[in-house]
Amino acid sequence: MKQVTEMNIIVLIKQVPDPREYVRIREDGTLDREKTRGLINDCDKSALEAALRLKERYGCRVTAISMGPPKAEDALREALAMGIDDAVLISDRRARGSDTLATSYVLYKAIEKLGKFDLIICGAESSDGGTAQVGPELAEFLGIPQATFVEDFEVEGNHILLRRRMDGGHEKLRLAMPALITVLKEINKPRTTTFSGILRAMNMPISIWSLEDIGAEVDKVGLSGSPTKIMKIEKVNLRRRKILIEGDNVEEKVNNLLRILREEGVLSEVV
Numbered sequence: 001m002k003q004v005t006e007m008n009i010i011v012l013i014k015q016v017p018d019p020r021e022y023v024r025i026r027e028d029g030t031l032d033r034e035k036t037r038g039l040i041n042d043c044d045k046s047a048l049e050a051a052l053r054l055k056e057r058y059g060c061r062v063t064a065i066s067m068g069p070p071k072a073e074d075a076l077r078e079a080l081a082m083g084i085d086d087a088v089l090i091s092d093r094r095a096r097g098s099d100t101l102a103t104s105y106v107l108y109k110a111i112e113k114l115g116k117f118d119l120i121i122c123g124a125e126s127s128d129g130g131t132a133q134v135g136p137e138l139a140e141f142l143g144i145p146q147a148t149f150v151e152d153f154e155v156e157g158n159h160i161l162l163r164r165r166m167d168g169g170h171e172k173l174r175l176a177m178p179a180l181i182t183v184l185k186e187i188n189k190p191r192t193t194t195f196s197g198i199l200r201a202m203n204m205p206i207s208i209w210s211l212e213d214i215g216a217e218v219d220k221v222g223l224s225g226s227p228t229k230i231m232k233i234e235k236v237n238l239r240r241r242k243i244l245i246e247g248d249n250v251e252e253k254v255n256n257l258l259r260i261l262r263e264e265g266v267l268s269e270v271v
């Protein structure tokens, strides 16, 4: 049985716009990330925390990878301050506007370059794109088992024992490693960075890789290499209105409520 201490863990972190700031949306529907303050995506902080707890318990090596503009280095610097061992940024202008398939392809090529790994931990979804597709697509590229929306897990020999959230319940799974899991924000409470952690991180190197460095094919990335195009993003203004439902008894009130909902287009007519 493999010793847990030999484990190599990879954590994927995405830098997302600070929700308190205005984010410009470009003509092509992509976010102008370069001009906004970036934060580590919430779920990815929990993914980092999960990996660091394994490191503290068993002494594993933790590497964080991010794909994004040069300023995504800040997110990796914060991850280093939290306590990870290595950081890799794939930053290449040609990758701008990548959809989830192109993003997971790039991450796959970077992981291939890194070599041996046992466990990949991603966030369940990002707070900007929010598709929850990158983890599963990456696992497919790598041909390894995966579990999404994980709310608890532990390592047992060569396996991961986990509980994942499903609609209306939970599922318990045992995955053989190497494996990939995507974790929910609620899986733990991520640590904050300490002053000594920040000082340590300041002097640690971050590897910056281009598409050539990872051997990625240029026509599979960026806007032109992405099968999904964002056609339009619209802001929805939600309005609250108070409506008094009249009627002499419960049945009459329910019928009046259904009528109003149909008139408002919330319910379609039952034929």
Ligand SMILES: Cc1cc2nc3c(=O)[nH]c(=O)nc-3n(C[C@H](O)[C@H](O)[C@H](O)COP(=O)(O)OP(=O)(O)OC[C@H]3O[C@@H](n4cnc5c(N)ncnc54)[C@H](O)[C@@H]3O)c2cc1C
Pocket (backbone or CB within 6 Å): 012, 013, 014, 015, 030, 031, 041, 043, 044, 065, 066, 067, 068, 097, 098, 099, 100, 101, 103, 107, 121, 122, 123, 124, 125, 126, 128, 129, 130, 131, 132, 133, 134, 135, 228, 230, 233
């Ligand atoms: C409003 C909006 C809508 C979008 N809709 C779509 C869409 O419908 N289809 C589509 O293909 N693309 C879409 N995109 C593009 C999408 O944001 C990017 O492809 C993005 O790089 C990955 O998708 P995601 O944010 O949905 O990630 P998710 O799949 O939600 O992220 C899950 C996890 O994957 C990891 N991860 C994701 N991106 C990176 C990264 N760059 N570096 C490291 N780890 C990462 C993180 O661990 C993250 O927590 C959209 C973008 C925006 C801004």
